[in-house]
Amino acid sequence: MNMTRQFFDTAASIGRGMWVTIVNFFRPTITQHYPEERRVTVRGERSLPVLLSRPGTEILNCTACELCARACPVECITIGWDKVDRKTARPEEVGNNTNTGRALRLYNLDASLCLYCGLCAEACPYEALAMSDVYELAEAAAGEPVPVELDKERFDGGFPGRTAGDERFVYTKERLAALGRHPAAVITGTRFNPYLSLQRDAVWEEREEPHNIFPPRPDLQYQAPDNAPAE
């Protein structure tokens, strides 16, 4: 009796497994050939934080107040600034909001550590930082040098726990600002400022094809390391 029952249980298990296989066999494939193909992001997606500028200018809203860096649970934001006279410093010359008397010198974000939690954007009192739908972590191709100025006083030459070569995951101030100004980057509102995303709704409505924020770069194709086994 037990043998008979075991036989039918096994047959039923195999049948269920085969049914799942057959159903999936006839479904359209969803595998994408990244980076030639990129997935379409959903409205409200929360990926890489980006720096926002005054509309139509390259003047960053950021005042270098460092609240975002303090709010970050993994300390992946590093900020450097120089003291300026906030009464006389002109944002047009400094390149950022000078309300705090600080000229933003560096703003580094280690995308390999970022949790996409959005706490930094919520902590920002100047609407200078927002979450975007940019989800690509690598800032440069493997082996390509990235000119990243690290805050040596704070991190003794590197991000905590990071090793040489990880700099290619570090997004610089210039890169984050360029992404924040990019018309294809969809900015996601935060809990405290849900309407931020409405500014970019027009971008979303126009988007029909999977967007490609980054122009095609042949040098970003995968390169096998030297010690990869020969095919």
Ligand code: SF4
């Ligand atoms: S999204 Fe979260 S983990 Fe990423 S930088 Fe902001 S606070 Fe840090």
Ligand code: SF4
């Ligand atoms: S992004 Fe916002 S919170 Fe961070 S330093 Fe700039 S102004 Fe301050």
